[in-house]
């Protein structure tokens with residue numbers, strides 16, 4: 678076969694550990710550096726950052742992949758920012774965010790991760806997300822389950838059992854019992870912020886207009902990393918995560934992890950109109966659509982109503 682999923686997964690896991698070490702190294706003094714020169718970190722606005730470490734880690738990951746798999750394609754956040762094309766075709770394509778949660782990285786909020794996804798025939802099939810600060814490594818291969826490993830400082834597994842299968846035990850019965858994560862994103866135009874504010878208000882507290890008959894969700898969170906939000910849903914630590922405006926490299930790996938843990942990934946529009954449980958195929962349109970809802974398996978009766 679031209680694509681050996683097991684081998685690619687094992688390689689991606691080792692690569693994520695290597696990248697994780699580079700992220701940890703890069704985190705030394707990052708805040709002092711940032712305070713000294715915020716301007717140099719700013720991409721489209723002050724809420725959209727890139728650091729030397731993002732670029733160095735992407736370079737490391739990209740070169741390591743190219744040496745091992747010269748025929749595979751690569752789409753990365755920083756390569757795209759530097760003008761490279763991000764076209765998805767049927768070839769195995771690595772879709773990578775070197776540091777997802779760059780703002781967290783700069784401020785030292787320990788929720789950032791290297792996110793390594795692989796799409797094959799335009800569908801996400803491998804996902805590895807590693808948070809080197811909390812040393813938690815999530816991985817999945819389509820059709821073969823999702824796992825969480827706790828690592829020690831040398832990258833070896835710790836704990837008993839050291840590799841936990843992720844499999845939310847029960848589906849979400851109602852959004853009333855849900856802890857939901859949303860993100861503000863880096864698009865701060867009036868139109869976007871007004872829409873987001875309105876939908877967050879509906880989710881968390883307007884008894885007249887609230888979701889599902891005036892009820893509101895139990896809790897709302899924003900952790901600042903799309904990849905880790907997906908992994909939190911896979912773990913059952915969050916019930917739902919929604920974002921409009923992030924990119925394929927933020928979600929490709931997380932999508933496989935969530936799906937293999939029994940959750941669903943859908944484009945927002947589909948989810949809101951039709952019920953999340955019916956759409957669990959991450960089509961190229963969903964992957965590149967920049968609007969995502971990631972949800973724990975939802976009990977059928979609620980799924981029918983849509984979210």
Ligand code: IPD
Pocket residue numbers: 726754774776777778779780860861862863900901902903904920922923924927
């Ligand atoms: C960002 C994070 C954040 C999300 C943004 C992403 P980055 O990725 O995932 O949670 O709100 O849309 O761009 O820029 O830190 O790699």
